[in-house]
Amino acid sequence: MRAVQSKDARFDGWFFTAVITTRIYCRPSCPVVPPKPANMRFYPSAAAAQQAGFRACKRCRPDASPGSPQWNDRADLVARAMRLIADGVVDRDGVPGLAARLGYSTRQIERQLLAELGAGPLALARAQRAQTARVLIETTALPMSEVAFAAGFASIRSFNETVRVVFGLSPTELRNRVARGRPAAAVAAVPGGSGSAAGSTAGSTAGSVATSTGAPLASGTLSLRLPFRAPLCPDNLFGHLAATAVPGVEEWRHGAYRRTLRLPHGPGIVELRPLPDHIGCQLTLTDLRDLSIAISRCRWLLDLDADPVAVDDVLRADPVLTELVDKLPGRRVPRTVDGAEFAVRAVLGQQVSTAAARTHAARLVAAHGEPVNDQGGGLTHLFPEPAALTELDPDALAFPRSRRTTLTTLVANLASGEIDLGVGGDWERTRAQLAALPGFGPWTVETIAMRALGDPDAFVPTDLGIRAAARALGLPTTPRALADHATAWRPWRAYAVQYLWATGTHPINYLPTP
Structure with missing residues (x-):
């Protein structure tokens, strides 16, 4: 409660605040006036808030919070499951595939995730797909059908329903909102590691995306902002990566660390640039379905979800x-x-x-x-x-x-x-x-x-x-x-x-x- 009242951004991604009168959930640092304590509910993940019937605040973009640091600080079953979900295992192999990787039954995994996060692996993966869809809707000109499948949805219907439930707007309304110059914080968010997402920090300017003219669904170059909890010292982080870079696989070029990525649907290239309030990220992908996985791996590489x-x-x-x-x-x-x-x-x-x-x-x-x-x-x-x-x-x-x-x-x-x-x-x-x-x-x-x-x-x-x-x-x-x-x-x-x-x-x- 004190974190919400003081709008403490350090707790963004740790938990989410929902308001029962508006049916909206927020990050702790949301700039709006805090609601009455009696009207507040707290959830450990964005997916849990969504399952309880709340939609994301359009002002503070809780789905764009940095990922919770606890999934990278722990080695128990829940933390390992969360890291694998962020890496796209559920989307690729389903919950049975997640269970096989962890060496537990699907029932055990679902029970533990529900107990700690208020949402099972499918709901957590769905929250990640929804945020990937939002990135593509708001920052590319891709047709909605291509956005749906690039984000990992099995059908246009499930894509439309999920976007409307999670964000309170249809896919077309989300895109039109950006076109009308609505809050810039609604742009350039990227999936994070806690069943929510990590993207542009609240109030930041929009990231830009350049998709190849006439390119098929399978390719694209996207420019995104990766947020972090301040402070961040880039010296040893990028210095280490640059000093040990393997020629041909990695390089330091024009103030940015660049490297190749092996992804499920084809190779990719990432360029990561340290900036004062975020990491500039440019991704060139063979297949846009790899967007959320590529971002998750870049955040892991740079330890961006640390506290x-x-x-x-x-x-x-x-x-x-x-x-x-x-x-x-x-x-x-x-x-x-x-x-x-x-x-x-x-x-x-x-x-x-x-x-x-x-x-x-x-x-x-x-x-x-x-x-x-x-x-x-x-x-x-x-x-x-x-x-x-x-x-x-x-x-x-x-x-x-x-x-x-x-x-x-x-x-x-x-x-x-x-x-x-x-x-x-x-x-x-x-x-x-x-x-x-x-x-x-x-x-x-x-x-x-x-x-x-x-x-x-x-x-x-x-x-x-x-x-x-x-x-x-x-x-x-x-x-x-x-x-x-x-x-x-x-x-x-x-x-x-x-x-x-x-x-x-x-x-x-x-x-x-x-």
Whole structure:
């Protein structure tokens, strides 16, 4: 209640407020005068509010809130399910497919989601489809029939009904509203990770979309705004991605990080640009049905659903970290769009320089990656899938035999599906599986846990950069003693790693110069 009365934007995406007299639901920071407490109801997800018969506020766009941080901070069944729903598993494989990925029955999953979120997996996926539809309705000139199928609806009828129920307007009325110059916050929203959506922040100007003239449903370039909870420090986030970029797969060009994406309906290319109040995102897709999945993976890559205030409050409490946090608060953990890709790259980077790791990865890409056409830059390939890497000749790898064995064993386990490094993976089970592989020590396991699995508490006390930072700050320098000290930073030790790395002069800590 206090968050609503103070219009505290930090809680946007954490919960939603519905008003029983107007049948409208809002984000906590909605600029309208708060209703009487007796007329308010609270819901943990946009989907739950929609199922209860409330429609989205046209003023504050609750469906465009940043995703709830709790789905990325937790490793339980509900959190894993939410990450997979955001990644489009229900739309592709249905609820049985979601259950198979999680190793539970459909009844167990539905029961737990309903208990915590007030909505089942189908309703949560429907909320995501509705928001994807809204993006395409308001920011493209695509015919409504193409919008419906691009957003994942099985029929025009279900598309029309869902849009009217969720937004209180027909698809045509939504498009006309933008054409008449109605509130700009109604434009450029993109699906988020909590059964709601994450798009342009309330009151922001519209994003633009350019779809190829005469292009079929299967292609398009869209420019969108990705919101985040302030503050956000772009230095280490984009600096890390740019400094470790694999030639042909990633690049830093004209102030933006660009990379290729492997998506269910074909390859894509994304360009991500740090701006003061949002991340500029330009997506070129083979098939517009991949829009929500691509956005979800970009948000995961940049850790945009994090709660930096909660993280920094814990870390700032340690006097050793106080100055580091206060100097540039809001550091995020640079992640990946593909867990298997990152694991392969982590092995290639064992005990070598960043430049050497990039060289090894570039050779794999040139030999086994799938070519792509990038008209706007220098991207040439998708990073090879594990199945393609099972065909590589170990003797052609220019590193020690023991590391060749490490790589080929990892690739075999990834290709067979024995190890799951996707967003819905079980963190502790995966750690144990990786640790059992030859050549996988604590550094490699925890690095993958931090950047591929997204565990916010992953910690790498054996990392040379961390030990150097510890020495400079007067922290314990032995891995065990440093790990003991770091218990005070839990559950945010992965973020502490970013602040410790920032004490060094490595290029990963800085935005590339133009």
